[in-house]
Amino acid sequence: MPKKVNLNRVPIPKQEPAARKKNFSEVALGYGEEEAIEEASRCLQCPKPTCKDGCPVNVDIPEFIEAVRDRNMVEAVRILKGKNSLPGICGRVCPQETQCEERCALAKKGAPVAIGRLERYVADWERAHPELAAKQEVDYVAGGRKVAVVGSGPAGLTCAADLVKMGHEVTIFEALHVAGGVLMYGIPEFRLPKQIVQGEVDYVKSLGVEIKLDHVIGKIATADELLESGYDAVFLAPGAGAPMFLSIPGENLNNVYSANEFLTRTNLMKAYLFPRWDTPVKRGRRVAVFGGGNVAMDASRCALRLGAEEVYVIYRRSKVEMPARLEERENAEEEGVIFRLLTNPKSFMGDEQGRVRAVECYEMELGEPDDSGRRRPIRKPGTEHSIEIDTAIVALGTRPNPIIPSTTEGLELTRWGTIRADEATGRTSRDRIWCGGDMATGAATVISAMGAGKRAAADIDAYLREKR
Amino acid sequence: MYRVLAREDLTPEIHLFRVEAPGVARKAQAGQFVIVRSDEKGERIPLTIADWDEKEGSVTVVFMEVGATTRKLSCVNAGEAILDFVGPLGRPTEIEKFGTVACVAGGFAIATIVPIARAMREAGNRVVSIMGFRTRDLVFWEDRLGSVSDELIVSTDDGSYKRKGLVTEPLKELLQNTRIDRVIAIGPTVMMKFCSLTTKPFHVKTIVSLNPIMVDGTGMCGCCRVSVGEETKFACVDGPDFDGHEVDWDLLMSRQRAYLEEEKEASAFWEAACSGAKNHA
Ligand SMILES: Cc1cc2nc3c(=O)[nH]c(=O)nc-3n(C[C@H](O)[C@H](O)[C@H](O)COP(=O)(O)OP(=O)(O)OC[C@H]3O[C@@H](n4cnc5c(N)ncnc54)[C@H](O)[C@@H]3O)c2cc1C
Ligand SMILES: Cc1cc2nc3c(=O)[nH]c(=O)nc-3n(C[C@H](O)[C@H](O)[C@H](O)COP(=O)(O)OP(=O)(O)OC[C@H]3O[C@@H](n4cnc5c(N)ncnc54)[C@H](O)[C@@H]3O)c2cc1C
Ligand code: SF4
Numbered sequence A: 001m002p003k004k005v006n007l008n009r010v011p012i013p014k015q016e017p018a019a020r021k022k023n024f025s026e027v028a029l030g031y032g033e034e035e036a037i038e039e040a041s042r043c044l045q046c047p048k049p050t051c052k053d054g055c056p057v058n059v060d061i062p063e064f065i066e067a068v069r070d071r072n073m074v075e076a077v078r079i080l081k082g083k084n085s086l087p088g089i090c091g092r093v094c095p096q097e098t099q100c101e102e103r104c105a106l107a108k109k110g111a112p113v114a115i116g117r118l119e120r121y122v123a124d125w126e127r128a129h130p131e132l133a134a135k136q137e138v139d140y141v142a143g144g145r146k147v148a149v150v151g152s153g154p155a156g157l158t159c160a161a162d163l164v165k166m167g168h169e170v171t172i173f174e175a176l177h178v179a180g181g182v183l184m185y186g187i188p189e190f191r192l193p194k195q196i197v198q199g200e201v202d203y204v205k206s207l208g209v210e211i212k213l214d215h216v217i218g219k220i221a222t223a224d225e226l227l228e229s230g231y232d233a234v235f236l237a238p239g240a241g242a243p244m245f246l247s248i249p250g251e252n253l254n255n256v257y258s259a260n261e262f263l264t265r266t267n268l269m270k271a272y273l274f275p276r277w278d279t280p281v282k283r284g285r286r287v288a289v290f291g292g293g294n295v296a297m298d299a300s301r302c303a304l305r306l307g308a309e310e311v312y313v314i315y316r317r318s319k320v321e322m323p324a325r326l327e328e329r330e331n332a333e334e335e336g337v338i339f340r341l342l343t344n345p346k347s348f349m350g351d352e353q354g355r356v357r358a359v360e361c362y363e364m365e366l367g368e369p370d371d372s373g374r375r376r377p378i379r380k381p382g383t384e385h386s387i388e389i390d391t392a393i394v395a396l397g398t399r400p401n402p403i404i405p406s407t408t409e410g411l412e413l414t415r416w417g418t419i420r421a422d423e424a425t426g427r428t429s430r431d432r433i434w435c436g437g438d439m440a441t442g443a444a445t446v447i448s449a450m451g452a453g454k455r456a457a458a459d460i461d462a463y464l465r466e467k468r
Numbered sequence B: 001m002y003r004v005l006a007r008e009d010l011t012p013e014i015h016l017f018r019v020e021a022p023g024v025a026r027k028a029q030a031g032q033f034v035i036v037r038s039d040e041k042g043e044r045i046p047l048t049i050a051d052w053d054e055k056e057g058s059v060t061v062v063f064m065e066v067g068a069t070t071r072k073l074s075c076v077n078a079g080e081a082i083l084d085f086v087g088p089l090g091r092p093t094e095i096e097k098f099g100t101v102a103c104v105a106g107g108f109a110i111a112t113i114v115p116i117a118r119a120m121r122e123a124g125n126r127v128v129s130i131m132g133f134r135t136r137d138l139v140f141w142e143d144r145l146g147s148v149s150d151e152l153i154v155s156t157d158d159g160s161y162k163r164k165g166l167v168t169e170p171l172k173e174l175l176q177n178t179r180i181d182r183v184i185a186i187g188p189t190v191m192m193k194f195c196s197l198t199t200k201p202f203h204v205k206t207i208v209s210l211n212p213i214m215v216d217g218t219g220m221c222g223c224c225r226v227s228v229g230e231e232t233k234f235a236c237v238d239g240p241d242f243d244g245h246e247v248d249w250d251l252l253m254s255r256q257r258a259y260l261e262e263e264k265e266a267s268a269f270w271e272a273a274c275s276g277a278k279n280h281a
């Protein structure tokens, strides 16, 4: 007799909105063991699990969930890590609702298995039980080659970990003073504790990967110089870190930030601990954030936590078109972020001291769908109005940074300035140079960057073996 | 960690560090800068590369104490280390045979103009340098800049040493009396602004090295944006050298003051912590 389907997802405990908007501690608290087992028991263990197709790295979802259900956490860790070397991160930040969980057999009934939360539970369990966790077998093959990885975001870390496990000698070159990429400087502590990222970085180091911080490739050495100095292959994973601005009058006023700057000051430089930490950030009282993606949600929620009284998210389309994850949008709303939808900025106004004091906006309405399939926003005449603010954060997205493309000859680019790389292998137009992650795709997701790192590692390994 | 191989106090508030950084030394060019972070909780601040020695694997920076970070740095002794030292960043100064080049520098920037004057001379230019100080006690490296220049003019604001007045006066005379093909002006923002205003009527291209507030120094944050010829540029990747006649100086000066209140708070906090530590010792 088929088991009765349980449509009640076990809720994840969270900090109350009133409390959490005043601190930088993690919002979602994670399942306890009984909650995890209860949720795991909801999985139907489908013979043809569609959930797996939704995951860019094909995690063996039913298998690890079964192990959780049977309280065999060591086994769950082993299965999970077979496909995903950063489960503690993916469990927290993957857009599950459009990936694995969207394809879950129970999704049609409105209650997919909480795969992400279970993944997070397993990863956190491993961190809490280092002595019990499955030993990672590293099958070192003697006579490996030397590979340089540029950038220590999810793409770089994953590629480096895989290559070192295949027996190669790997060095990561990272421009900043810490490893982790956007996971460290962009995504805030309350969504992804830095200790977890650090744990993953330490794990990659423990495998034998060397990480050289403070190394900007294209400046201290070019990709070609790395190849000349003895590296057999180079994997480029520098992300897409250059901020875009609105290009409207007044944008260079003081207290107008790119989201990158605001988040870097806050998260990486720990400005919320100023003056104990040296880097300041403006603690605005009335803050406007422009954009509708995850980055805008992160920036607005950081601004609240820094003490803002009112935070507006100003977005030119409607709620349905917002690219931010539903969960993050709801979190922001619960915490009191005010959404000004169908609104677009026209100019910033400043005070005598050159600080932003207001933003002039106009209203929009939605017309026909554009190339992206979303309805195109059109300006409504005569709707100009101004909003008083003392801080503005522009979260429009990012472009690839030109430092590497402009210093590497023969590297073919796309018209978006990304490096052209084969999707299946990461190969670029240049011999011995691979590329993956946001630099190849434009701003995407953690898990897709990891997937690209994995595929490139496999191809680099195959190439180096053939050459041997 | 980057070891300070040698330290020199050029004036009570201007210090020179020769830092062990072989990778940076290998690629450094005149006009580029490094980003420095003194310790775990430290801010990332840019400092111009004042010299480098590829053989020794060292890079020299010269900095003036103005706030918390530069004071913290001033407490680092030879043999001790700085946590982060990233570079070489920014575009190098354009070096070519222009003819006669005037190199004008004020304050700590004397040190940073030396490699530029040297490179200009090696490229076959006649180099006339002008160095300005507030007063006699603050004069340093007269011989060093002199040794890479064909002619050297020294001025002090109060007239306590050599010529009295601001650097813009000898610069103007020079422009009136000689054919100058290019001017390089480095120093405090006001000085660079007035040098640019001085050369403008003479239509002599004037390169300045802008010093907006920075965070990463690699084009990732946009904090360093400046307006040049009505266009927004990122000083860390598009500069720091720009055409002084095109720079929006008021905007630059306004943006440099963005954190005035926080800088005071940081200095006060740091003074308190520092005197606490001293009492403890
Ligand atoms: C605020 C924010 C929130 C996000 N939230 C989510 C989310 O919830 N879920 C999700 O899946 N995705 C999210 N993303 C997107 C996700 O973080 C990225 O898609 C992912 O990090 C890309 O990985 P990457 O390895 O390609 O590059 P990055 O993570 O960008 O890492 C690149 C690294 O390379 C370094 N580097 C750059 N240039 C050089 C150079 N010349 N030399 C040496 N090193 C260099 C950089 O300093 C950086 O450390 C978010 C992004 C941002 C900005
Ligand atoms: C490309 C470049 C090259 C520079 N080269 C030199 C040099 O060779 N020697 C030298 O003495 N100084 C140099 N500066 C200026 C130096 O970076 C600042 O003096 C230093 O950051 C001050 O930090 P603070 O904490 O001691 O002072 P604060 O009290 O924090 O600030 C004092 C003033 O310094 C500026 N400043 C503060 N933080 C930064 C920052 N992160 N980036 C840039 N400016 C900042 C601000 O205008 C501020 O008003 C350079 C700046 C740039 C952009
Ligand atoms: S890695 Fe992401 S997409 Fe894949 S199973 Fe885990 S949460 Fe789902």
Ligand code: SF4
Pocket: A042, A043, A044, A045, A046, A049, A050, A051, A052, A061, A062, A103, A104, A105, A106, A113, A115
């Ligand atoms: S589709 Fe859903 S129910 Fe089926 S195996 Fe995957 S997670 Fe379990």
Ligand code: FES
Pocket: B213, B214, B215, B216, B217, B218, B219, B220, B221, B222, B223, B224, B225, B234, B235, B236, B237
């Ligand atoms: S300092 Fe961040 S972009 Fe220039």
